[in-house]
Every structure is written in structure tokens, then in C-alpha cells.
Amino acid sequence: MSGVRDVFDELNTEIPFSEFEELVENKVDEMSGLVDEHAAAILVSQDFDQGKVESIENLTTAMDSAEFTAKVTSVGQLRTFEREDEDGESSQGQVCNVEVGDETGHVTLALWDGMAKAAAQNLEAGEVLEVKGYPKDGYRGLEVSVKDIERVSDDGIDIRTFDTYQIDDLHTDLSGIDVTGLLLDTTPLKTFDRDDGSTGQVANLILGDETGRIQVALWDDKAEVVDDFEISEAVKVSNVNVRERDEKLELHAGSWSTVEEVDEIIEYRPNTTDIKNIDDGVVTIAGAVSDAYDKDSFTRDDGSEGSVRNIVVEDGTGSLRVALWGDKADRDIEHGDELLLADLSIQEGFEGGTEGSANWNSSITTIRKAADVPKRETEAPTEKNSQATGLNEYDNDESAADDHDEDTDEDGETIEVTGTILGTGETATLEANDEQHTVVTDEDLRLGQQVTVRGAVKDGELHAEEIF
Structure with missing residues (x-):
């Protein structure tokens, strides 16, 4: 790259040669190999001289000024601040941050005073701008302090813009x-x-x-x-x-x-792991609390106080002891609550085995409180029912068999159950009438969804034929 080095040495810039080399390589790729490295170096040096850059990825704080085209992705609010001039006189200033991007990246534009007010009132996501300004190190990295902006027609910058981000x-x-x-x-x-x-x-x-x-x-x-x-x-x-x-x-x-x-319906569909499939690392599970112990307090080596509470969660495939640390130990969680526990750290338990740890980086969402879980209703025997139970068993073998098929989940039978989705993953966990069913389906079920599943039981799993 001796030719590239010669071009760099003639260029009045503070960027390191390695960064210049990277810009040259990008230029070669951009030109699809139509220019060699020396020619690409000349083109890059011309960009520096004119302050024009082909894309946001080529912006650098070593540039005295820059000119580029980008699409607005979001417009921040107008903010007012106090500033002091060289004579010590204070005055009010205004600033508005505008996010722009192209196919190569994004950058923050800082617009000041009158330009800031105009941007906050009139600029919208999706507009394309010709930007002239000064690249510098901002609070979150590179940003451009804007000297001038001009709206231009959409030149095909293919990036998404949003009113509200997902x-x-x-x-x-x-x-x-x-x-x-x-x-x-x-x-x-x-x-x-x-x-x-x-x-x-x-x-x-x-x-x-x-x-x-x-x-x-x-x-x-x-x-x-x-x-x-x-x-x-x-x-x-x-x-x-x-x-x-x-x-x-x-x-x-x-x-x-x-x-x-806000009055909106937001679907949250985490990828949960069946407890039986848990391995080391960080996992998200869903299930019902089968045991909830009292909170314990302790003193750390540095003298500070801490607290922990243990619960046991079951999802129909297995159970997991989970330690709730710090503020999470004070959460209102009791036996029978249905929970979503996200980003649990899986580790070896104090007494052996596998244990989950819910720390500051974890979240615990109560899907349903135990008090809200519907209980199985038991129909009081009527006179007709009482008489039916006393019928000759030999005369009612067929009826007894039919009743048995409706009340049990034997392999090969077709059943219909209505309940709540407590876990999603390779299979779904459905709770119905205080019982949990493992549901095999290709449908996209979400946590907490109320569904009716009809299908055949095979190897203890309910293979869904219809879900409604």
C-alpha cells in the first residue's frame, strides 16, 4: 500500500493511517473493484478536501467539516439551557437532537437555537437531508454539530423509520x-x-x-x-x-x-425454556409456584445487609428452585401464583442440583395470582345422578367406558381442554382445571393466552388438531 501511504502523507489530517486504510478498503468495495487501492485513496482524500463523504460510516472526528446525505429516523424534543459567553454574560440557548441514518449506520445531529426550534416543529421522520456540519465526540460517541441542512428528494436511502420503536x-x-x-x-x-x-x-x-x-x-x-x-x-x-x-x-x-x-394491546412472546431442558446459562421460564419460603436476611463481607427468598416453580415438565435476591425477595409471591421469570441465571445450587437465580438483571411477571385461578367445580349429586351410580354395572359397561374416556387422558383418545398457556417453547404448557397439559402444535401461542385445544393424546402429550 505504498501508493496509499503517499496519498495519506500529502493529506492534512489527524486521523491515523490505519483508519485511512480502512476508508480506502471501503471505497474499493463501494466501487465494486472498479478502482485499485491507489485510485481509491485519491477519491477518499478528495472527500476529505471537499468535506463530502459517501456514507455515514466514513464520518470521523478528524474532519474539520463534513457534508453528507441521510434520512431522518427520529426527532427529539427542543431543550433550553443556560450558557455563558466570553464576557461572562449568560443567555438561553436551545438544542434539538435529530437521528439520521443511511444503509451504513446512524449518527446524531445537534441543531442549535433557531435551527433547533425549526427542526423540532417541522422536521419529520422519513425526510431526507443534505447535512453540512462539524463531526465531534458527543456524549454517546460521534455526533455532527450542524451548520446547515437542506431537504432533498428521497434518493433511495433504504432504512426504516418509526413513530414508535419496537x-x-x-x-x-x-x-x-x-x-x-x-x-x-x-x-x-x-x-x-x-x-x-x-x-x-x-x-x-x-x-x-x-x-x-x-x-x-x-x-x-x-x-x-x-x-x-x-x-x-x-x-x-x-x-x-x-x-x-x-x-x-x-x-x-x-x-x-x-x-x-396507554390503551394499547401489547403482545409479549418470550421464548421460554421447558424446565426439563434447562442447562447452564441464562434462561426464561414460566410456571406455577409450588413452594414459597420465608425471606432470609444476611450480612455481606463488606458489612452491608442483603436478603434472599427461595421459591419452587413447576411447568409440567419439571420443577426448579429459584433464589430471589434483594428487592425481588420482597415481591408478593405465594403458592399457586403463575409467573414468568425472564433472564434467570442457572447455576449449581447450595445443596447440589440446579438452581435459578433472579438478580437485578432478571424480571418477574405475575401472569395470574393464585386467588384468580379458577377452581375445579364439583357438581353436587342430583337424585338422577344418585340413581345412576347404583345401576347394574354389567348393564352399563358401555356407558362407564364412555365416561372414562371423557375424564382421563389415555394415549390415543381425543380430548378437548380449555385453559391458559403457561409456557412456550418446543411444546406449550396449558393449565386447565388445576391440571397441566403438554401441547404439541406449530401454532404461535403466547404466554397467558386463553385457548381451547382439541386433539389426540400420544405418549402423554396432547397433539393439537384444533386451537380456538
């Missing part, structure tokens, strides 16, 4: 977006001391939709709304930012955000 569509370059999900879990409000001596507050919501689940961190005054919502309500968080923590995405909501209940 969880699977989130990425780290997003801010000022809206997300709606089913409330799966919450954590209590906590206070903490910042490095500057001030006190902060934080609480968390866990939201889920048909594409996944995510944690929403509520900061300072916004944390106080955590107790305003009930599990399984549909909640919309607006003007929130995406962050990455421990290699997982989460949403951050502050004073600039809104959190509200």
Missing part, C-alpha cells in the same frame, strides 16, 4: 425516541450520592413487546413515577435515549421524558 429496532445511536411495551417488572426507587456531592434517584421499569424486552432507567424526579403503574399495563416512554450497559441496551428517561399508561 425493542428489536433499537441501537446505540438513538435518542429522543418513543417506545411502548408491556410492563413486566419494576425496581424500587433508590437514592445515591454523585461525585459532586449531590443526591440522585433512580428506579427501573422492564418493558416487553413481541420483539423482546428492555430495561428503562428512570432518573431523579422521573424515578418517582415508578409506583404509578401496575404490572401488565401498556406503558409508553417518550423522548428517551438508548444506552449500552454490560453489552446490553437499555433506555434512559429523565426530566425531558414522559412516562404514561
Whole structure:
């Protein structure tokens, strides 16, 4: 790459040669091999000289300025702030963050003052912009401080835009977006001391939709709304930012955000694992509580206090002891409750065997309380029934056999049961009249769904022929 090095040496830029080489390789690929590396290097250097870049992936903070075309994916709210000039005079400024993207990536645009106000009022997702600005390191990585923007006709940038994002569509370059999900879990409000001596507050919501689940961190005054919502309500968080923590995405909501209940039906379809198939790692299960023990408190090595509570969950394929740590030990969970436990850490138990651990990264959603589970109704014997039980058994062999077929699940018989889906995966778990059935079906069933299943029992499993 000596020719590439010569071009780089003549270019007045602060980027490292390795980054320039990568831009050259991208250019070669972009031109489908029609240019060699030296020619590609010249084209890249011209982009630097003119400030024009072919795509967002070519933006770099070493550029004094940049010009590129991108599509708006979201428009944040207008924010007002105090600033101080060189003479010490204070004034108010305004800023609006706009997310734009192309097929190669996304970047945040920072628009200021009059341009910020116009963007917040008039700019919409899906519009295509010609952007001129200054790349720099922002709070969440590279961003572009905008000098000028101009609407242009859609030039075929093929990326999706959203009014409200689904969880699977989130990425780290997003801010000022809206997300709606089913409330799966919450954590209590906590206070903490910042490095500057001030006190902060934080609480968390866990939201889920048909594409996944995510944690929403509520900061300072916004944390106080955590107790305003009930599990399984549909909640919309607006003007929130995406962050990455421990290699997982989460949403951050502050004073600039809104959190509200909405009248929407949100389907949450987690991929649950049958307890009999659990292995090491992190799993999501669903089942009923068969045992619930008292909470235990303990003192850690550093002198802090902790708490843990153990429960046993069954799903029709097996049972698992689950340790609930910290705030989760205080949850209102009792025998017979039907739960969804997401992101359990599976490990060896204290007394051997396999055990689940529900920590801060896990969520526990009550599908149904034990008090709400319908009990099997027992019909009081009538005079007619009493007489029937006394009939000559030899005269009623056929009738007795028919009754037996209706009440038991023997292999080969066809049965019909109505109940609630408690687990999904390779098979589904259906609870009906306090009994659990393993259902084999290709249909997409969701947790908590009320269904009637008709089919034949084979090897102890109900093979669904109809589901309605």
C-alpha cells in the first residue's frame, strides 16, 4: 500500500493511517473493484478536501467539516439551557437532537437555537437531508454539530423509520425516541450520592413487546413515577435515549421524558425454556409456584445487609428452585401464583442440583395470582345422578367406558381442554382445571393466552388438531 501511504502523507489530517486504510478498503468495495487501492485513496482524500463523504460510516472526528446525505429516523424534543459567553454574560440557548441514518449506520445531529426550534416543529421522520456540519465526540460517541441542512428528494436511502420503536429496532445511536411495551417488572426507587456531592434517584421499569424486552432507567424526579403503574399495563416512554450497559441496551428517561399508561394491546412472546431442558446459562421460564419460603436476611463481607427468598416453580415438565435476591425477595409471591421469570441465571445450587437465580438483571411477571385461578367445580349429586351410580354395572359397561374416556387422558383418545398457556417453547404448557397439559402444535401461542385445544393424546402429550 505504498501508493496509499503517499496519498495519506500529502493529506492534512489527524486521523491515523490505519483508519485511512480502512476508508480506502471501503471505497474499493463501494466501487465494486472498479478502482485499485491507489485510485481509491485519491477519491477518499478528495472527500476529505471537499468535506463530502459517501456514507455515514466514513464520518470521523478528524474532519474539520463534513457534508453528507441521510434520512431522518427520529426527532427529539427542543431543550433550553443556560450558557455563558466570553464576557461572562449568560443567555438561553436551545438544542434539538435529530437521528439520521443511511444503509451504513446512524449518527446524531445537534441543531442549535433557531435551527433547533425549526427542526423540532417541522422536521419529520422519513425526510431526507443534505447535512453540512462539524463531526465531534458527543456524549454517546460521534455526533455532527450542524451548520446547515437542506431537504432533498428521497434518493433511495433504504432504512426504516418509526413513530414508535419496537425493542428489536433499537441501537446505540438513538435518542429522543418513543417506545411502548408491556410492563413486566419494576425496581424500587433508590437514592445515591454523585461525585459532586449531590443526591440522585433512580428506579427501573422492564418493558416487553413481541420483539423482546428492555430495561428503562428512570432518573431523579422521573424515578418517582415508578409506583404509578401496575404490572401488565401498556406503558409508553417518550423522548428517551438508548444506552449500552454490560453489552446490553437499555433506555434512559429523565426530566425531558414522559412516562404514561396507554390503551394499547401489547403482545409479549418470550421464548421460554421447558424446565426439563434447562442447562447452564441464562434462561426464561414460566410456571406455577409450588413452594414459597420465608425471606432470609444476611450480612455481606463488606458489612452491608442483603436478603434472599427461595421459591419452587413447576411447568409440567419439571420443577426448579429459584433464589430471589434483594428487592425481588420482597415481591408478593405465594403458592399457586403463575409467573414468568425472564433472564434467570442457572447455576449449581447450595445443596447440589440446579438452581435459578433472579438478580437485578432478571424480571418477574405475575401472569395470574393464585386467588384468580379458577377452581375445579364439583357438581353436587342430583337424585338422577344418585340413581345412576347404583345401576347394574354389567348393564352399563358401555356407558362407564364412555365416561372414562371423557375424564382421563389415555394415549390415543381425543380430548378437548380449555385453559391458559403457561409456557412456550418446543411444546406449550396449558393449565386447565388445576391440571397441566403438554401441547404439541406449530401454532404461535403466547404466554397467558386463553385457548381451547382439541386433539389426540400420544405418549402423554396432547397433539393439537384444533386451537380456538
